[in-house]
Amino acid sequence: MTEVSNEERRGWMGVLARAGAAGIEARLEKAAPLPPHTRLRGPEIGLAMLRGRAGGDGAPFNLGEMTVTRCAVRLEDGRVGHAYLAGRDLRGAELAAVLDAALQDPARRPALMEAVVAPLAAAQAAARAETARKAAATRVRFLTMANMR
């Protein structure tokens, strides 16, 4: 079952992990119904330790813990889907895991990518651009300091 590249899968897993249950469900209404699945693990909530490095190359230290929800499901054809996402969104984790499994099936992938993943990715990119635009408006240029150098 290696008919999908890691980069592609990483892309849709990231989009689904950031989308949340409400976002995914809204897109699923227009898509074909999801295949039946059995839960292998979870969905369950736990903590993951975040490690940081001062300056990006210093000694690693524990920054703090974050809440993570994870889920693993299995479709009837044996494909296994995983989801790890930040927060406590149990329904979102299960939906993301089922979609991850379904997207590995070349027969289902184009329709699901078009109906679910592409709109979610576009919405997330728009939200990120909007935040960046607002932040850019408050940017201060220290012209005096730049001129003195």
Next chain:
Amino acid sequence: MSGLLPGFADPVLDAQSAFRAVLEAMSRPGRVQRLQRPPSPPAPLCPAAGAVLLALVDAGTPLFLDAGADALEWVRFHAGCPVVGDAAEADFVLAAGVPPRLAALRAGTDEDPQASATLILQVEALEEGAGWRLTGPGIEHEHRLRVVGAPEGFVAEWAANAARFPRGVDVILCAGDAVAALPRSITIREG
């Protein structure tokens, strides 16, 4: 590859009840315990062996198993344990076929007898009231256990294992949804 199978239906309560069954089996050697809600592990693992693995094995206990790739993937996914290729390095050894010799497994030391291996041995059936005569701590007079499909020469190997007490290997016998245990302090005589 048939894909992963689910583990315990209720990971917390089912693992606790499996742990309780193993505890009962260890404290009353040779008594057969039935597991209430064992998982359905991939072949050739039996439900009892799967339940014992998921209840006892974790990231701190290296496991050796001879049950094939599906079983290996299943245990690693659900228990998250390291898998070793040499039975002599493992804390838990699962034998679905011919088990490694007891003398080849970790036996602990006189100072740390608990650093020994536990052998989870799959057999065909466990029946009380006939067969081996077990005596030792946890048994008032004598307990009889018939093990269908026990490996050849097991009783002789067991005598050698019990002779190095406090060092030695403990064995958990699994068949279907039944579990019985043979702690190293038990003496086996053929009936």
